[in-house]
Amino acid sequence: MDALAERILDTALDRAQVVGWHDLRLREVAGELGLPLTEVLARFRDQDALADAHFRRLLAAMVAPPADPAAFAILAPRERAEAVMLRWFEAAAVRRAVTLAMIREKAWPFHPHHWVPMVFNLSRLIHWVREAAQLDRSGPLRAIEEIGLTDAFLVTLATFAVDRSGDLAATRRTLASALRLVPLG
Numbered sequence: 567m568d569a570l571a572e573r574i575l576d577t578a579l580d581r582a583q584v585v586g587w588h589d590l591r592l593r594e595v596a597g598e599l600g601l602p603l604t605e606v607l608a609r610f611r612d613q614d615a616l617a618d619a620h621f622r623r624l625l626a627a628m629v630a631p632p633a634d635p636a637a638f639a640i641l642a643p644r645e646r647a648e649a650v651m652l653r654w655f656e657a658a659a660v661r662r663a664v665t666l667a668m669i670r671e672k673a674w675p676f677h678p679h680h681w682v683p684m685v686f687n688l689s690r691l692i693h694w695v696r697e698a699a700q701l702d703r704s705g706p707l708r709a710i711e712e713i714g715l716t717d718a719f720l721v722t723l724a725t726f727a728v729d730r731s732g733d734l735a736a737t738r739r740t741l742a743s744a745l746r747l748v749p750l751g
Contacts (some may be wrong), residue, residue, distance in 0.1 A: 603689035648741055718745050725737050
């Protein structure tokens with residue numbers, strides 16, 4: 567994204583934290599930035615594209631290099647997967663309500679055009695979890711691993727939605743517990 571797209575996204579996210587994602591108006595975002603609406607349109611086709619950009623940021627936070635790559639590399643596979651997935655939840659926690667509202671909007675029963683892309687985006691997210699966590703299984707074991715990681719992510723997302731602890735304690739517990747059921751190697 568260019569610098570203006572970043573500013574538009576940040577402004578939209580900040581505004582959505584105040585008015586709610588459903589009540590966000592792109593014309594108001596443009597007005598707050600002193601831009602014509604065409605500048606917003608040139609960078610984001612609609613509000614859903616803003617949500618997609620936000621989720622790309624969360625993905626980037628998740629795959630960012632660990633603070634100590636050598637220490638990370640010697641962790642057990644489950645610990646690496648947990649650390650990687652936690653980075654997504656920690657980044658999302660900064661704008662939890664908006665992030666969850668985006669997901670609800672995409673999952674809305676009357677928005678079936680969002681359902682298939684959501685499935686593919688979840689699949690991509692799990693593939694990136696495997697890459698960032700340095701999981702290298704192939705064949706049927708990889709498929710089992712992917713299914714388990716997907717389940718662990720979704721179960722943890724449900725907890726994240728109601729976790730009101732300041733340090734994501736319930737989210738962390740759920741993720742650790744869910745990953746214990748996944749045969750990682």
